[in-house]
Amino acid sequence: MKTNTNAAIIASLVSEASRAAILTVLLDGRYHPASELAYMAGIKPQTASFHLAKMVDANVVAVSQHGRHRYYGIQSQEVAQVMESFLSIAPPIKIKSLKQAKEDKAIRYARTCYDHLAGNLGVAITTSFLHKGLIDEKKEIFTITEDGKEFFTSFQIDLEKLKKKRRSFSHKCLDWSERRPHLAGALGNALLERFIELHWIQQLPKTRAIKITAEGEKGFKEIFAVDMSHSS
Amino acid sequence: MKTNTNAAIIASLVSEASRAAILTVLLDGRYHPASELAYMAGIKPQTASFHLAKMVDANVVAVSQHGRHRYYGIQSQEVAQVMESFLSIAPPIKIKSLKQAKEDKAIRYARTCYDHLAGNLGVAITTSFLHKGLIDEKKEIFTITEDGKEFFTSFQIDLEKLKKKRRSFSHKCLDWSERRPHLAGALGNALLERFIELHWIQQLPKTRAIKITAEGEKGFKEIFAVDMSHSS
DNA sequence: TTCATATTTCGATGATAATCGAAATAATTA
DNA sequence: TAATTATTTCGATTATCATCGAAATATGAA
Secondary structure (H helix, E strand, C coil), X not given: CHHHHHHHHHHHHHHCHHHHHHHHHHCCCEXXXXXXXXXXXXXXXXXXHHHHHHHHHCCCEEEEEECCEEEEEECCHHHHHHHHHHHCCCCCCCCCCHHHHHHHCCCCCCCCCCCCCCHHHHXXXXXXXXXXXXXXXXXXXXXXXXXHHHHHHHCXXXXXXXXXHHHCCCHHHCEHHHHCCCCCHHHHHHHHHHHHHCCCEEECCCCCXXXXXXXXXXXXXXXXXXXXXXXX | CHHHHHHHHHHHHHCCHHHHHHHHHHCCCCCEEXXXXXXXXXXXXXXXXXXXXXXXHCCCCEEEEECCEEEEECCCCHHHHHHXXXXXXXXXXXXXXXXXXXXXXXXXXXXXXXXXXXXXXXHHHHHHHHHCCCEEECCCEEEECHHHHHHHHHCCCCHHHHHHCCCCCCEEECCCCCCCCEECHHHHHHHHHHHHHCCCXXXXXXXXXXXXXXXXHHHHHHHHCCCCCCCC
16 A cells, blocks of 8 residues: 555656756756756755755655765666656756856856766667677676777777776766766766767757767667667 | 657656555556545545546546446556556665565455455456356356355355345456456455455455465365465 | 855745545436 | 435545745855
8 A cells, every 4th residue: 555655756756847857957867966956947945955855765866965065866777767768858847058057157066068878878888888798897887898998999989098087087076877887987978979079969959968860870770789760 | 759748647647646546456457446446545436536537538547437337447558667667766665564564465466346356366266156157157247057056055155135235246347458357246245255254365454455364275276276376 | 253155944825736525417226 | 216326526625735935054265
């Protein structure tokens, strides 16, 4: 009898507009300060705090405090995948753009660089890498195999440069997907940039969404054996 | 895209506890009468009617009228998928005792259909009755054969008393998904009560769940040739 | 220390929506 | 026919909940 209320609690998180907005922002995989989330969702900080507390309580969102800031992020990969299926394509609500936020100047932590691939594509590509033996899944991270080194280099990604970057990740930019077996971080970022360079994907201006081009569809299929055609 | 829209609609319906309860019941794939759903969700029939109307309106639940009954059910597996994904990330149910844990497990096994046996047990027993020639299957109801009269009497069920009750004697409780109706009505109710009397099954307090006892397992097997052991 | 910033807690408000009693509708049974 | 049962509709009440102002807490900066 109590089992159903459990489902109801999770459902209420995605069906309420403000919470849906917050979760949609958090789906970029980063940790965001409460004030930024409030702004983007178009609600006052108190209200955001109220919602965030609920989400933390439901084990959907994790919080990590640094100084007077509290950074909120999606709890786990599993949660992210579920939320994405409900929120990713048709967000029911308006989210204020980051540009707007910056202009507003109220937020100086608004640095949401969309630095890695999320969503179906990100997962699909990671899976593909694993299958092809380009990366290995360890407890905390992915490691690159010898085959992987060869491949990524031939794909014009400078691994040495990335290793340096990786160390420079600041604690402010915690990313659940780094802790989880999901390709993100420096390599994920590099891949994203490379894909953009190749015109395989386009970043849509006001949203965090990306669009896969015709070239991209072809490329992902041929090189990564990942079918991203819209028919699915 | 259609999928996501539907998912969002389903999510908003699930977000209310009573509706979540109703949908949880409907997950068994059967069509249930409104009154039963009300009872199981712990709400009055009016309230259930209110919720069911909403869900029918949203094309999440289908309704089929038979006489004065209206049977509600879900035909798309999408609802099940949504519920499943929610429950997959929902915090685990806090189990207070080992007893409760076992009872929870038993819920899946068989449920009372308001006041008669449904679920696997109900269908199995009805099938057994048919095989043994104790009842005949008509269009809307079951009828009792001569052999049946003898058997039920020997099973301590007073058939004459049942006939006097102002309710259908042995109507079929539709089970469209399986195309296997089970025995309901006064006879179904009487059987349920007799099984409880024999301690073959136990009705769990707040839920409509029943638990099959060790005695029951033995009895169902010996007398009805119905194997209800947990291995299946 | 004092002031500003980030966030939460408290309390009140308002809107939405769930709930239920009472009555209506309809089918079934005696 | 009348009584019973299943369900819905209506109307009123109540509960829930998102929202935000005000104040509290905590941290960092001047």
